[in-house]
Amino acid sequence: MTLPTINPTTTKAWEALKSHYETIKDTHLKDLFLEHPDRAQAFSIAWEDFYIDYSKNRIDQTTRALLLELAKEVKLEEAIHNYFGGGIINETENRAVLHTALRTPSTNTVTVDGKNIIPEVDTVKEKIKAFSNEIISGSRTGYKGKAFTDIVNIGIGGSDLGPAMITESLAYYKNHLNVHFISNVDGDHVHQSLKNLDPETTLFVVVSKTFSTQETLSNATTARNWFTQHAPIEAVGKHFVAVSSNIENVTNFGIDSSNIFPLWDWVGGRFSLWSAVGLSISLSVGYEHFEALLAGAHEMDEHFKTTPFEKNIPVILGMLSIWYNNFFNAESEAIIPYSQYLHRLPAYLQQGIMESNGKSVDRNGEPVTYQTGTIIWGEPGTNAQHAFFQLIHQGTKLIPAEFIGFKNALFGDQDHQDKLMANFFAQTEALMNGKTKTEVSKELSSTSLSQEKIEQLLPFKIFAGNKPTTTILVNKLTPKSLGALVAMYEQRIFVQGVVWNIFSYDQWGVELGKQLASTILSEINTKQISEHDSSTNTLLKRYLEKSNS
Numbered sequence: 163m164t165l166p167t168i169n170p171t172t173t174k175a176w177e178a179l180k181s182h183y184e185t186i187k188d189t190h191l192k193d194l195f196l197e198h199p200d201r202a203q204a205f206s207i208a209w210e211d212f213y214i215d216y217s218k219n220r221i222d223q224t225t226r227a228l229l230l231e232l233a234k235e236v237k238l239e240e241a242i243h244n245y246f247g248g249g250i251i252n253e254t255e256n257r258a259v260l261h262t263a264l265r266t267p268s269t270n271t272v273t274v275d276g277k278n279i280i281p282e283v284d285t286v287k288e289k290i291k292a293f294s295n296e297i298i299s300g301s302r303t304g305y306k307g308k309a310f311t312d313i314v315n316i317g318i319g320g321s322d323l324g325p326a327m328i329t330e331s332l333a334y335y336k337n338h339l340n341v342h343f344i345s346n347v348d349g350d351h352v353h354q355s356l357k358n359l360d361p362e363t364t365l366f367v368v369v370s371k372t373f374s375t376q377e378t379l380s381n382a383t384t385a386r387n388w389f390t391q392h393a394p395i396e397a398v399g400k401h402f403v404a405v406s407s408n409i410e411n412v413t414n415f416g417i418d419s420s421n422i423f424p425l426w427d428w429v430g431g432r433f434s435l436w437s438a439v440g441l442s443i444s445l446s447v448g449y450e451h452f453e454a455l456l457a458g459a460h461e462m463d464e465h466f467k468t469t470p471f472e473k474n475i476p477v478i479l480g481m482l483s484i485w486y487n488n489f490f491n492a493e494s495e496a497i498i499p500y501s502q503y504l505h506r507l508p509a510y511l512q513q514g515i516m517e518s519n520g521k522s523v524d525r526n527g528e529p530v531t532y533q534t535g536t537i538i539w540g541e542p543g544t545n546a547q548h549a550f551f552q553l554i555h556q557g558t559k560l561i562p563a564e565f566i567g568f569k570n571a572l573f574g575d576q577d578h579q580d581k582l583m584a585n586f587f588a589q590t591e592a593l594m595n596g597k598t599k600t601e602v603s604k605e606l607s608s609t610s611l612s613q614e615k616i617e618q619l620l621p622f623k624i625f626a627g628n629k630p631t632t633t634i635l636v637n638k639l640t641p642k643s644l645g646a647l648v649a650m651y652e653q654r655i656f657v658q659g660v661v662w663n664i665f666s667y668d669q670w671g672v673e674l675g676k677q678l679a680s681t682i683l684s685e686i687n688t689k690q691i692s693e694h695d696s697s698t699n700t701l702l703k704r705y706l707e708k709s710n711s
């Protein structure tokens with residue numbers, strides 16, 4: 163049960179999409195709406211408390227039919243079956259990809275190597291629950307008998323971004339515990355974070371699947387040194403816990419095996435927040451909310467698994483992304499959440515999407531001859547409007563944008579919410595319609611400007627429009643809806659990886675830099691620079707001069 167290995171460009175649908183693209187590429191969205199006033203109904207999906215409007219995309223019925231045909235021709239259905247069924251779809255690491263099993267109900271069975279993994283998953287969940295309850299209630303204390311006030315998550319990549327993004331996103335649901343995240347090996351990060359902490363009331367959660375990551379081990383060591391400067395060494399056991407699949411390395415580090423929350427090799431780092439990697443989430447918002455997050459994700463998994471492609475959210479979104487990447491040659495995509503709580507979502511998705519699908523060799527081991535991966539970027543609206551929206555509206559690049567908004571504000575301030583959402587709706591309308599020469603002319607004519615000035619200004623004030631957007635409107639930001647939203651992106655990553663015929667679940671591209679850094683670090687330590695290129699040599703010499711002075 164692996165993944166099919168079909169080069170998408172050899173399919174009939176790909177060829178058909180290429181010629182179809184020629185017929186639709188210059189069609190303006192405004193005209194598509196004029197021709198088909200019911201586009202909003204035809205190109206939208208209502209699911210649970212989500213409403214996905216993808217009608218403001220540069221597609222028609224034929225485009226959608228061909229994109230879904232492409233999904234069929236590359237055997238997406240079979241791929242989904244093999245993925246959820248525990249097939250070794252991460253072939254280059256010889257692993258199944260089963261983060262979905264972490265959110266499946268206990269009554270379900272998921273088999274890996276002939277063994278049902280759910281009982282083991284449940285045991286770890288029980289441990290997370292019991293531990294979170296004890297820390298939150300104060301029944302489990304630090305070495306001086308004081309309740310914990312601060313939690314420090316030490317991890318990087320998937321061992322940081324997931325828990326950090328969810329904790330920020332669910333800040334409204336947070337309890338009294340202050341949760342901090344230390345990720346960067348930049349010593350200023352760890353020292354700045356430790357500066358105001360009280361060792362007697364601080365709990366460190368060291369998160370590293372491999373427990374071999376330089377950044378995390380350095381930060382954990384610095385944190386432990388800081389701790390033991392203030393507290394007896396025996397107290398480490400009460401203040402340090404670990405989340406890892408490498409039990410040996412954790413115990414060598416000095417963390418007691420009873421303080422280890424395990425995870426498994428079938429959980430990829432960037433998909434791990436649903437596992438014990440989410441311990442900081444559970445500590446921050448309580449286990450019930452963590453469970454609701456998992457439940458929301460599971461509902462999205464079920465939707466993905468069982469819904470026909472025409473109404474399948476991750477399939478539709480993934481295929482739209484393929485359309486822009488491979489046919490319009492769009493270079494990037496923006497994700498704009500209209501919620502300040504979601505300000506880390508774009509950074510989180512950068513890892514999820516770019517580490518997964520930034521690949522140039524296909525599943526047959528051949529170089530791909532088409533674009534893969536999408537460059538993801540974004541910031542919350544309305545801040546983004548005052549930063550980079552100019553480029554989306556009037557720049558030379560085509561940037562499909564996804565707008566995520568919520569009907570209800572958490573604090574219930576309707577005045578702010580209406581203003582926020584007015585911007586949310588206005589931007590997608592403006593990006594689609596633009597402003598014609600006639601409209602600008604008419605507008606300027608009603609001012610006191612001279613005709614000469616009007617003529618001068620005209621070209622700068624015209625907006626071409628025709629910029630594609632997708633609107634994701636959700637009832638309310640809750641743990642459950644957030645879980646579904648994140649799972650929606652995870653499954654979309656899968657869809658695109660299948661179509662592009664690449665392995666989405668390895669990340670060999672991050673290894674080379676790690677190897678070279680380790681060589682350079684020993685050169686820095688011994689002050690012996692070996693032969694690099696002249697640029698690297700000079701930079702290293704200048705760095706050493708600086709640190710000697």
Ligand code: F6P
Nearest residue numbers: 318319320321370371372375431
């Ligand atoms: O950046 C590479 C990577 O392996 C990510 O995939 C992973 O999330 C991160 O490093 C951290 O790895 P670990 O949890 O093993 O410390």
